[in-house]
Amino acid sequence: MISCTHSVAFAGIDVLKISIEVQITNGLPSFTIVGLGDKAIAESRERVRAALHAVGLSLPANHITVNLAPADVVKEGTHFDLPIAIALMGAMGVLEPESFYNYLMMGELGLDGTIRPVSGILPASVAATSYEMGFICPKEQGPEALWSGNLAIVAPHNLLDLMNHLKGTQLLLPPEPVSAQSTQTSFLDMKDIKGQESAKRAMEIAAVGGHNVLMVGPPGSGKSMLAARLPTIMPPLSTQEMLEVSKIHSVAGLLKDGQLVTTRPFRAPHYNASTPAMVGGGLKAKPGEISLAHRGVLFLDELPEFSRQTLEALRQPLETGEVSVARANSHITYPSRFQFIAAMNPCRCGYLGVPGHECPRAPRCAQEYQSKLSGPLLDRIDIQIEVPLINPWQLGQLQSGEDSATILKRVMAARAFQKDRFTNLPISTNAEADGRILEQVANLTDEARAQLIHVAEQLHLSGRGFHRMIRVARTIADMDQSETILRVHMDEALSFRKSCAKGEL
Ligand SMILES: Nc1ncnc2c1ncn2[C@@H]1O[C@H](COP(=O)(O)OP(=O)(O)OP(=O)(O)O)[C@@H](O)[C@H]1O
Ligand SMILES: [Mg+2]
The missing domain is CATH 3.40.50.300 (P-loop containing nucleotide triphosphate hydrolases)
Known part of the structure; x- marks a missing residue:
């Protein structure tokens, strides 16, 4: 079975929707990411493996292929960690595909499963709104994502919180909006x-x-x-x-x-x-x-x-x-x-x-x-x-x-x-x-x-x-x-x- 999540690649401030497909087949144990990813994406394997371990899951001893489509677009950044991990959970049968299919997601994973901030949250959440999709991002960046007007924003602190939310066992509260301005007052005149x-x-x-x-x-x-x-x-x-x-x-x-x-x-x-x-x-x-x-x-x-x-x-x-x-x-x-x-x-x-x-x-x-x-x-x-x-x-x-x-x-x-x-x-x-x-x-x-x-x-x-x-x-x-x-x-x-x-x- 192929499990699929969605994220974005950037061309300037323009956003391109990227599908992350994961397939687990019989064969020698391996974990390969294809689709013109940069070094950060290649290293994502180790972060994803450790983050899954932190929530009590170990990768199956099978042949795992992750494909970032469209495969001819160069992709860069650590924000693909989260969609790769969620797609893997889908392929492993831990999460139902319907629970995450209609979300764009971004986030870097720490070895302990923490979801870390990444750049480009605002344009990505604006894009999610235009695709009529929800948006999953790191907890600290929930308020930033809210500026897009997207009503379905999930901002978990770590992978475990997100997993429980998607399973429906422990719902996360929506992020709190922050008021504009405050920090940027100028004293010049x-x-x-x-x-x-x-x-x-x-x-x-x-x-x-x-x-x-x-x-x-x-x-x-x-x-x-x-x-x-x-x-x-x-x-x-x-x-x-x-x-x-x-x-x-x-x-x-x-x-x-x-x-x-x-x-x-x-x-x-x-x-x-x-x-x-x-x-x-x-x-x-x-x-x-x-x-x-x-x-x-x-x-x-x-x-x-x-x-x-x-x-x-x-x-x-x-x-x-x-x-x-x-x-x-x-x-x-x-x-x-x-x-x-x-x-x-x-x-x-x-x-x-x-x-x-x-x-x-x-x-x-x-x-x-x-x-x-x-x-x-x-x-x-x-x-x-x-x-x-x-x-x-x-x-x-x-x-x-x-x-x-x-x-x-x-x-x-x-x-x-x-x-x-x-x-x-x-x-x-x-x-x-x-x-x-x-x-x-x-x-x-x-x-x-x-x-x-x-x-x-x-x-x-x-x-x-x-x-x-x-x-x-x-x-x-x-x-x-x-x-x-x-x-x-x-x-x-x-x-x-x-x-x-x-x-x-
Ligand atoms: N018209 C002015 N009114 C009040 N203070 C002034 C005025 N012009 C200069 N100063 C004082 O001189 C300081 C230096 O001014 P400023 O840095 O704007 O000069 P500048 O023209 O950019 O010089 P430079 O060519 O060396 O960069 C200011 O911080 C201010 O204290
Ligand atoms: Mg000057």
Whole structure:
């Protein structure tokens, strides 16, 4: 007789249903797992054998074959331990097939039969719901699985509890839901930053339109502070977005205590980060920093210090909002629609143009430093601003500027105005609008258009650069609740590009 259970394999955050078939036939004693499993699955034999022993069962001295179907899909991870053990129990006649047939299951087994946490619980339980199946997962991860809305979740602590539950001798209680948020409160606020009014204005525009920002300025001017506070003025995640972001974090094994990600992610990888760590990939093709920053902020501090290869790898995801990771025989796609915020000093010593800090190597020092950034990457950054050193008297002032809550109210109002325009389109911010959509919705006055063309000629703006200016101007007009882009909006948009273009960048 063949006994069958179900689990999942992952391709990015997409889920593929896997059947685990077990057959016990007469022959020399053996225990074989086939179906393109990785090393962890091969080792699963020993864990399953020990876990069954822990519940008082020993494997029959027969020929045991486990097949993971479809057999041509590469499978990896320790979460197949539990479905293999349950399928074996079915084949041994310990459990009735009907008791477990309509469940997807995941879990790693300890030698004592404990069911241990694994990654990817949330997307798998969402898939179980869509297949109209129940879901069995480790006890600690029951609350995480509950977010899928699946009503048939079983979260046992160990194999014995699950066995008794499936036999009907000792029913397990359903997992307790946990409330969203709680652990993720931020103590950062825009009012911590004194002065820097134009940089704060740029951040507000970026928050409204979803634009990428590059900040250039001397050390200690507040660039990292500004970036860290951007999520506090970004609109909260919608429920749909929370699930989307949490699925990625679940696959990466980063969801803790059954909590969903409820605030916009802020990822600030160090410049030593390798390209796979940044874009995803490596041994298990886990999501990289750019996918963990999905729907949030990716902050690269000291931008020119990142390796050229890493920076160039950002170009495609910045454009498309997703990243394709190459595997040995396939490609995995992860979403990566993040807001890119970068900061850098104008030169290696950091004080280009700051009185009292003349550098003997200027301006070559600055040219060499800035040449590490490629034109195509800079072309993808809508807003490029200078963040000058702040006066000591400004720093010494006690009163600070607006707080994040006040700015957020304005951002929300402008976002609502912006969103109305995209009701029938698959995008929600100006930064996502491509050239074609932009032509339809921009609505420039003749004066604004003439000014744009004039400056574009002077700065030799690329086609992409031209559209990016319209996009920023559209956002500034949205903040004014204006249907048309006026000259004043265009002037402000161009100032963000011009300031750095006339400098060395
Ligand atoms: N505008 C400001 N308001 C209040 N504090 C400030 C301001 N600018 C700088 N500071 C103080 O200086 C510290 C350093 O700021 P921050 O790390 O943001 O500088 P930075 O521009 O990122 O410098 P670097 O180029 O060295 O990374 C902050 O922790 C804060 O204490
Ligand atoms: Mg910094």
